[in-house]
């Protein structure tokens with residue numbers, strides 16, 4: 149992956165903000181990460197906020213590549229600055245709407261893990277239509293996942309969680325990964341999560357895998373499904 153540690157922080161951060169050549173063609177992972185080969189393990193964090201989670205995860209897993217997708221420009225910049233401050237070469241921040249990214253930009257069957265952590269809950273009933281997670285969104289994520297990939301979702305909002313489970317139940321591509329534990333899949337916590345835990349709120353977690361993976365008899369929780 150590109151190593152531009154000689155540059156000043158602002159320039160390094162700028163280099164970590166990915167601007168695709170085209171917004172209507174799928175990403176090319178080698179171009180995203182400026183690498184000669186497609187990274188062997190790719191994770192995507194949708195609605196990454198200030199990037200505390202994705203940057204910490206990238207720090208712990210330098211051999212993996214991480215794409216942080218966030219629609220707010222200021223937050224996208226913060227993600228890139230955080231990563232640049234730590235001299236991480238394996239993070240890119242992409243400013244785009246998450247469902248568009250999942251549907252149109254992520255190459256099919258190329259992503260190992262997708263996280264959607266504390267998506268905006270839009271608690272008022274008349275605002276539920278703005279919620280990100282619905283079956284079409286989940287299926288778009290499913291098409292981006294490798295056969296061994298997984299999707300991890302957390303929310304503190306019980307009513308949204310009910311809606312997420314219903315959306316997942318309606319998916320023809322994904323099935324709940326009942327045995328998966330959040331602290332095993334991704335022990336890193338987000339800024340929002342730490343605030344919620346301090347306030348004593350419950351955190352709801354759902355992991356999903358492709359139906360074809362859940363059909364594999366050799367699948368065990370936490371293990372790559374290499375034998376499937």
Ligand SMILES: C[S@@+](CC[C@H](N)C(=O)[O-])C[C@H]1O[C@@H](n2cnc3c(N)ncnc32)[C@H](O)[C@@H]1O
Nearest residue numbers: 195196197218219245246265266268338339340
């Ligand atoms: C409640 S924050 C959670 C941030 C982060 N995941 C965390 O847990 O710390 C939700 C984030 O998702 C972003 N967001 C909301 N809807 C989005 C969408 N449709 N596409 C991309 N980002 C979105 C918001 O701008 C915000 O930064």
